[in-house]
Each structure stands twice: as structure tokens, then as C-alpha cells.
Amino acid sequence: MIDTRHIVIIGCGAGGGTAAQFARKTDRASSITIFEKGPYTQYSKCGLPYAIAGTIPKFHNLIEFSEDWFKKEHIDIYLNSSVEEIDLQERMVRAKKGLEHIEKKFDNLILATGAAPWIPPILNIQKDGHLLSGVFVLRTIDDGKEILSHLKKRKNATIIGAGLIGLEMADTLYKKGMQVTVVEALPDILANTLDDDMSTPVLQTLQEKISVYTNHLAVRSEEIQGVISSLIIKDASTGEETKINTDLLIIATGTKPETSLARTIGCAIGKTGGIQVNEKAETSVQNIYAVGDCTEYVDLVTNEPVCVGLGSIVVRQGIAAGINAAGGTYSLPKGLLLTRTSEFFGMEIAAVGPVKQALSNLSVVTGKYKGFSLPDYFPGKNPITIKVGVHEQTGQILSAQAVGSNAAQRINTLACAMLGKITVEELRKLETAYAPPIAPTLDSLTLACEIVALKLTRKRRDL
């Protein structure tokens, strides 16, 4: 008789929860335990802005798999519990839930400890280790509930960070009727998603509805009766200070991987600060897996490690860790494409592969096409701009960015081309689906490729 396999998972976010599900699918007889420090089972963090906006009626709707669901699957789940120790010798996890001490034996352990918001050094923003009243991060359902409860009688919202989450929250708060200001330290918004030539038109659209300060650092906050009343920001070039009246401040400046438990057992930490994992979601320590925002993985294009921060990748890692920890076999691709998308202020944006700064070591030829979703003669067409970056020597697609109609779906096609190492010469001839109410005869994505292909031909001719 084979002994029961014991699997322990730390963290019940998208990564840990998915790992538990797939471990259960792979081995019906295994013992599976999850320790989760918060009060909720697996829910969609990405959905939080839409629950605050009211698009999603209740925060509770974000919960994708309930405590009951896990129980039905015979997965032991301890909410509001903190893991105190991973004992590698005894192969035991020791946790605490209230006054209760829990010990769970493991054969395989999956770390899904997530990431914590990174708080920039802003004077007066924290008191005794707590954020000033009216200042929030957005990481959990409880953060979302607190923001929603706080904003009800407020008028002016400021967001630090013009990345995807910052701008999703800007849209949410604008829809809630607030005056919204976004402060970004870098010279451009969406610096991890779009090149400056692609983000500039997005910025212009934003500025029709909200105030955006790029190249500005948040310096200090002021308070009235213990609640934030203003934020002082500083032009990064001139040093000139500006005071923004604000009674709600959201910090959306990224996260840092939560690796303290991983470090105690000697898991290798990479240069991004995340736990290093391979294509099976294995860490450097035998039988210890890690998934999600606490990990780093290789970018397929640059071969450099990157933080794993996209839900779609976290879930894939969860599948891999769950199957492998339960005795099956599942390997992720050798690197990440980082296909990503968002929507705010009526604009859909999407990208795959690195932005141009991250491609500076390679010879890249780019092409951009501004077209429409439908043929010229068809009413109701919407604009779409697509930029494609191609490796000069191989002709392979290295990156693509899109703003406009069906940006995400078009980027999926380009992601597929990257996965298949299709050259721009082939891709420009891709037969795309055409019908007047759906798409033009030649799609913007192939026309962007045409432009790159022409540039490549000229470059090669000139050599």
C-alpha cells in the first residue's frame, strides 16, 4: 500500500488555490492543507477596482472558490492562520490560528505567499507602522471595502502610480464622481506596458477627465484631524513643489515579493527579490514549490528574470505546482511572454513582450499602424493602433503593443506568433478573418507587420 501523499500550501490566493485544485485533480487520495493568513478563500484581486466602482455588485462576488468548495474537495483550509515555521528536518509546517497551534506534516510544500504593497518614502504617510487615515493600498478585499467606505463623503482622490492598477483605480474613482489626480514618478504613464509613443495618446485622453502629473515625486502629506488633507509633490526635474488637496490617497506603486518564509528554508531568491522557480514551479529546495507574486521567472525575450505579477501566469504556475506536487507532470513554457491588458476611460490597452527600454540590448525594428476595427465604409468603426517590435537579424516578433478596439485579442495573436517564433515576413501574410461588420480586409496587426517588413527589407538592402 502506498502512503498518503501530504501536500501543504501556504497562501490561498489565485496561485495557492489553483495549486490545491489541481493537486486534488491529480491525486484524489492525497491529504491537502492550505494555510491562509487572511479571512477569505481564493478571490480575484484584479476584480477589486470593479467591486469598488459597483460594476461588480458585492465584494463577495469576487470569491471564485468558497470555503465550502474546498471542504467538498477534502482540502483542509485554515483561514486567518499564520505559518510560524517550516521545519525541513521534520517536514512539518507549524502554524497558529488564534490561540490554536497547528502542525501539518508535508511531503511536498507549495509557497504561495504573494507580495506586499511597496510604499514609497513619503513624509507623514505612516504613523506607528500604519498608513495615515485616508491613505490606502489596494491588495485585499478588506482594502477595497475600506476605500469604498472612506470615499463616500470625499471629493478629491489622488493616486500615486500610473501603472495598470493606478489607472484602473483612477477610472473607478472618476466614475464615483470624484476629482481625480494621478502622480507618476517616471516621465511616462504605463511605463511597463507601453512605449512612450504609444502611451502619449492615452495620457492625452486621460487628461480630458483627470489631472496627471508625470515626472513628479510624492514628497509629504498633510492632515487635518488625523485624516489626509493634501499631498505635496515635487517636479523630478525642477524640484518645484505643488500641493494637491486630497481626502483620499491610493498608493499603487507596485509590490515586493513576500519571501520571508522561503528564506528561512534556504530557497534561492533571484535578483528581482522573488523566489526562483523552474518550469515545474520547483524552488531550489527539493520538494518545495513556489507560485505567484512571491516568485520570479524568466522573460522569454530578454532571458532576464522578472517578477510574476499577472493573474494569468499565477494560475498557470498554480496548475504546474499542483499537478507536480501531487505526482503528475506539467511544465510551463521556458519563459514568459507577459501578455497583459487593461481598460480605463473607454480605452482598451494590451501588450506582450518587453517595452523598448528592456530591449535596448537587441537590434529591434519597429512598425506602427493606426487603423480601424472595421472597413472604412462601415459605420461605428473604432480606432486601433498596433506597434510591433521585431528582431532585426531573425525577423522574429519581440514585442507588441496595442491601444483601441479589441487590443487584447489582437495582442493574443501576436503572443501566439511569439510563441511559434513566426517571423514578421510570415505574419504579415496571415489570413485574418474578414467581414464588414467584424473586421477589415487586412487587419491592423498584419499592416503593422507590413511596415516592419518593409523597414527590414530596406535595412538589409542598405547593408
Next chain:
Amino acid sequence: MIDTRHIVIIGCGAGGGTAAQFARKTDRASSITIFEKGPYTQYSKCGLPYAIAGTIPKFHNLIEFSEDWFKKEHIDIYLNSSVEEIDLQERMVRAKKGLEHIEKKFDNLILATGAAPWIPPILNIQKDGHLLSGVFVLRTIDDGKEILSHLKKRKNATIIGAGLIGLEMADTLYKKGMQVTVVEALPDILANTLDDDMSTPVLQTLQEKISVYTNHLAVRSEEIQGVISSLIIKDASTGEETKINTDLLIIATGTKPETSLARTIGCAIGKTGGIQVNEKAETSVQNIYAVGDCTEYVDLVTNEPVCVGLGSIVVRQGIAAGINAAGGTYSLPKGLLLTRTSEFFGMEIAAVGPVKQALSNLSVVTGKYKGFSLPDYFPGKNPITIKVGVHEQTGQILSAQAVGSNAAQRINTLACAMLGKITVEELRKLETAYAPPIAPTLDSLTLACEIVALKLTRKRRDL
């Protein structure tokens, strides 16, 4: 000094018009002449149902490049002209426009003669070579105008043929307030686009609004005062006849390539009845090119010739013929993917590759996934069903079909996977763009691939 290159093009549809444009771009100095039998320059045939519906305000809007546009590009265009002879010896095209005889010398000739509607043998449908009053095909702007003018005081419309154009017209006439009946000889609707399991739910949706008779042949029509009054159809299995009262009949049963001129100069005609062309759009006769609905080309999956009937392919052939005839170089891919789409009665459908009947010589493993456009918790999500067919031995995608939200864009990604010969094992791990208001964590297209991959694993294990 190099002599001027003389290019003559017969036909100014999407293929001929595009060929002229790209010939001009390639060789600014060449002499380019187009003979077109109809009264219009290049326009969108695919847009005709939407001009009849009124979605596109005027038929004139469908004209993509005007006579003036061609003149400005120094392209001589003769409308309402018929080519009487292609003289290969003298390298001369002889045409007639009214009483005028025109002779044009050519170095390279491009045949873009299109296709003519195929009229099934229905008793009493034609008189003296003309269709009975109230009976139409839909091939030209003039056909469209006549249909629109005829339908104004009519109530009952019947369409023969439940292919893409037949169902687009059914939608159009339904929107015009008519009682619509569709008659299809085959047991299933959309037989060239969807497998029966994919088309059955589409049929059910159609039947909520119109009458559809599949497996029924049109036998004869009846008339009152010279205008059609009813159509008698026959169950193909039982022979039982049904009479449908109708005062408008549209025949949408496909086309046959127009090859009479090509035959006079010995161009090889393939088994579909179309002119054989290669990847440069060359026919079997030197310096004679052919493009569009008069040609046939190879299906990339089956290696069998197929009629070229999709606007997106016609335009690509036009690009190839124009560039090559003008001294440049442009090659099409070795075969067609046949990426295709349409929309009617609120349903978007799309496909790439052959339907299952055409794949019967290959071992194919299929998987189907019914999902949604957005995460479960997000309001306003729409259904999407995707079916993927994979070659059992190689794991490569052979076909894909989709019905629902962004079907066409999702099929484009699968078309790209076919172009890149990506296996289903790789494709199921494709990182697709995820954000709650745009797409779910795992897209239906990768989940359909997961299902196929699991089936393949099981099959291989069982061997």
C-alpha cells in the same frame, strides 16, 4: 532606356483593383489599363447586405476606390467594357465599350474576371435567360439596388442557401421587417464553415426568428402576373413537398469561376473549375496572372485545391499579382488557411481550416469548450464556444471554429498557430491577455486546446 512596362488588368473588383494599385506602387512608370464590364470601380461586394439593410447609408459608400482615384494614379480605366479577345501572339487585349473598339498592348496581363452566381435547376425560375421578376442573386451593386427597390412593398422573403451570404441576407431582410424563410439542400446550415455540432445551436437561434428548412431542395416557383408568388420545396429524404408563399426570392447557392477568357488562351483550369495559380499569382501561361474568385489555390491543410472566395485572400492575391506583374517580388504562403467570419442575428461565427468532412482522410482529435468572454463574476459576459481539431500524429492545429464573443479575433489567434505549426501542447499554455472587464484568466481558446491535449495524451497512452 528601358521601355515602359504595359500591364492590362481584366476586372476591377477587389482583386483587379488591388492589383492595379500595387502595380502602380511597384512601378511608377508603367502603363496600367483596367477593363471592367460593370459600371463601378472597386467596391466591397461583402458590404452589399449591409447597404440593403441600411446600416451602410448608400450603395455608393461601398465604392472603395473611385474612378477619379484610379485616374489620379494614372491608371486607365474602362468601365462598361467587355474584353473580346486576348491575342497572345500580338500581346494585345481587344475590348469593346459601346461602339468603341479598344486595343491595348500588354507585357503582363492580370485576369480578375470573378465568378458568376450558380443557379440551381428550379422549374419556372428563369424566363428567356432572365430570372423571374422577384427572384434575385446578390453579386453586384445593381443586384442590391434591385432587391432593395423590390422588397419595399413585399412581406415574405425566401432565401435558397444557408451559407454565410444566405444568412447575412436573412438577417438583413428580417431587419427590414419581412417574414423570412431559408431553404438549404444539405442537412446542416453553414456546411462550409461549421461542423454540425457547432452549427446546431446557431440553427436553434435562427429558428427563434425565421423559418429554416434544411435537407430541402427548391423544386419550382409559381408566379402571379409575372412576379414570383411561391416556392415549392421538397424534403430530400421523404420527397414530401411544401409550398412557401414568397414575393421575394434570393438565390445564394454559391458561384462558379468566370474562366471563359482564361480558357481561350490555354490557362490551366483546376478541378474546382477555377484558374490554377501559384504563390506569385501566375497562371500556367507565361506573363498571365490571375486573382480572385476566378482562381483556385491549395488548401494548406488538405493540400486539395479550393475556390478562392474570400475577400481577404482576393486582396492578397491582388497584391501579389500587382507587385509581380510590375517587376517586384511577392509570394503568398504555400496554401490557404481560409480564415473566415460573419455575423447575423446577433451571433458572431468564425472558422479556420477545413470542416470535418474535408478532414476525413486524416486522424483528427477534436476538443470543444463552452466558456464566456469574461470571468464568471463579471457582469455582461457573453458566451463563446470554440472547437479545435488537431492532427493526432503531429499535434498540430488543423481547424478551429468559434461561435460567440470575439469569435473572429479568437480564430485569428488559432490561424496564427496553424501558420506557425504550433502544437496543441504548446498552444494550450499560451499566455492570453487577462483583465476582468476584457477576458478571463484562461481563455476559452486555450481551454479548448487543453481538452484536445488531454484526449491526445489518453490516446497515446492507450496505444
